[in-house]
Amino acid sequence: MGATIYAYIEYDDAPEYYPAGSVPEPFAQESDRVIDLTTNVGLSHAKDYVFLGAIGGPRNPKGLAPLIRPRGLPPNVNWRISKDFDPQDPMVGWLTPLEIEAALDHMEIRREELSFGLQVTLDLLQLLGDRLGPERVRFVFEMGD
Incomplete structure (x- = not known):
């Protein structure tokens, strides 16, 4: 049995609907903008141990301390995510997205080393971050070993 990761992409698309200068702070309002990756076997069971190690998870083959350790659920998290993941x-x-890139850089991991499912997930995070701003996109996860 191996380590697994279950995840959601949560995003705040308020900039798409508010005029410039009146956009609320990121995740200030309740939103139902989530992409459920919890059943994506290409991500959850792909055995990207270097990625899991980079984000503070088990089976860290690099042996380096992660740049950012898991910190529970984010503020104002979507209700579906809070229902699925135990904040404790x-x-x-x-x-x-910027924190993920920094964590990968810290561990000297190139995207090409990661599974196809994880590369697609990172591409989607980057696309949303480029469109909405990286502070309006979050990768919310739960890891197991």
Whole structure:
């Protein structure tokens, strides 16, 4: 049996609907903008141990301390995510697209080393971050071993 990761992408698309200068702070309003990756076997069971290690999870083959350890659920998290993940679990966390890139750089991991499912997930995070702003996109996850 191996380590697994279950995740959601949560995003705040308020900039798409508010005029410039009146956009609320990121995740200030309740939103139902989530992409459920919890059943994506290409991500959850792909055995990307270097990625899991980079975001503070088990089976860290690099042996380096992660840049950011799992920190529970984010503020104002979507109700579907809070229903699925235990905020007290030490393997529950979240990262913005920029934090993920920094964590990968810290561990000297190139995207090409990761599974196809994870590369697609990172591409989607980047696309949303480029469109909405990286502070309006979060990768919320729970890892297990």
